[in-house]
Amino acid sequence: MASITNSSQNNSRPYTFTLNQLRKVGLRPTRQRLALAKLLFKDGNNRHVTAEDLHSEARREGIGVSLATVYNTLHQFTQKGLLREVIVESSRTYFCTNTSDHGHFFYEKSGRLLDIPADSIEISRIPPTPDGAEIKDIDIIIRIDS
Amino acid sequence: MASITNSSQNNSRPYTFTLNQLRKVGLRPTRQRLALAKLLFKDGNNRHVTAEDLHSEARREGIGVSLATVYNTLHQFTQKGLLREVIVESSRTYFCTNTSDHGHFFYEKSGRLLDIPADSIEISRIPPTPDGAEIKDIDIIIRIDS
DNA sequence: ATAGCTGCAAATGCTTTGCAAGGCC
DNA sequence: GGCCTTGCAAAGCATTTGCAGCTAT
Numbered sequence: 001m002a003s004i005t006n007s008s009q010n011n012s013r014p015y016t017f018t019l020n021q022l023r024k025v026g027l028r029p030t031r032q033r034l035a036l037a038k039l040l041f042k043d044g045n046n047r048h049v050t051a052e053d054l055h056s057e058a059r060r061e062g063i064g065v066s067l068a069t070v071y072n073t074l075h076q077f078t079q080k081g082l083l084r085e086v087i088v089e090s091s092r093t094y095f096c097t098n099t100s101d102h103g104h105f106f107y108e109k110s111g112r113l114l115d116i117p118a119d120s121i122e123i124s125r126i127p128p129t130p131d132g133a134e135i136k137d138i139d140i141i142i143r144i145d146s
Numbered sequence: 147m148a149s150i151t152n153s154s155q156n157n158s159r160p161y162t163f164t165l166n167q168l169r170k171v172g173l174r175p176t177r178q179r180l181a182l183a184k185l186l187f188k189d190g191n192n193r194h195v196t197a198e199d200l201h202s203e204a205r206r207e208g209i210g211v212s213l214a215t216v217y218n219t220l221h222q223f224t225q226k227g228l229l230r231e232v233i234v235e236s237s238r239t240y241f242c243t244n245t246s247d248h249g250h251f252f253y254e255k256s257g258r259l260l261d262i263p264a265d266s267i268e269i270s271r272i273p274p275t276p277d278g279a280e281i282k283d284i285d286i287i288i289r290i291d292s
Numbered sequence: 293a294t295a296g297c298t299g300c301a302a303a304t305g306c307t308t309t310g311c312a313a314g315g316c317c
Numbered sequence: 318g319g320c321c322t323t324g325c326a327a328a329g330c331a332t333t334t335g336c337a338g339c340t341a342t
Contacts (some may be wrong), residue, residue: 019295028341030297051332071332090307093236093332105275108282120273127266129251129290136254136291144275145282170296197307212324217307234332237306261331 025080035063036073040097047097048113103140169224181209182219185242193243194259249286
């Protein structure tokens with residue numbers, strides 16, 4: 001799907017989208033954050049990346065970012081609601097660009113993660129929390145052995 | 147709930163249960179494995195421990211076990227179907243003594259984990275896997291912010 | 293100008309591994 | 318006796334942190 005045009009002209013999300021998005025959540029649109037946000041959101045809302053993934057991708061595209069900054073940025077984005085953390089493996093943390101309510105298919109062998117649209121799965125009879133505590137989130141992971 | 151009798155007389159599971167259980171799955175009943183198994187299963191099937199937890203507990207009771215052996219043992223038990231791994235945090239791995247199908251409440255602040263009986267929750271309309279792959283497991287985690 | 297960011301490298305913390313010594317069958 | 322286990326310490330890895338220098342506004 002690569003084209004000959006340079007990557008900054010090649011995004012479905014225009015520059016101003018990313019920029020405004022950062023401003024809106026109160027993060028200074030620095031070069032690194034802009035670049036990472038563009039990578040993350042350019043193909044719509046269906047990416048699942050690790051810090052390592054995103055760091056490699058950035059470097060591959062010639063963006064100078066340190067791994068530490070990628071980690072910091074991913075956590076900032078998550079905190080601001082631009083990303084969602086998905087915990088499926090103890091060894092790696094995935095970040096998901098789809099912040100709406102949904103579950104995941106997880107291919108354990110390949111490490112691939114796939115969204116399950118909220119309307120294609122349904123939990124009936126959610127039990128009450130033992131102490132009446134408020135539910136923050138419900139994670140559903142369907143594990144697949146391949 | 148502590149009594150004055152020594153801990154080995156104090157278990158709801160008799161010694162031979164643990165011993166046979168180990169034999170049955172093909173693990174040599176060594177001193178360490180027996181001791182850890184007794185700790186894990188003594189209070190029925192509702193424990194959620196980390197390696198660190200179990201290691202501390204063992205040492206508190208005067209059982210000489212190294213942390214590495216606790217890790218190895220937990221993984222062996224898991225592999226043999228005596229335990230189940232629960233992944234809720236990227237920083238820690240929990241092991242659950244309840245191997246039947248069930249979900250979990252997870253109290254994020256305190257790190258407490260609580261079983262959700264399978265019959266008190268239900269997923270309706272499980273979506274087919276994209277490629278017809280076989281489902282290995284479905285994890286349900288209800289996160290609570292306290 | 294200045295508060296906030298970034299990069300690097302070092303530190304951290306959980307988990308795994310290598311290998312010699314010990315224990316079960 | 319022979320093979321599986323254990324223990325320890327060291328290694329491994331993903332992630333976090335401290336701090337000096339940079340940069341948006």
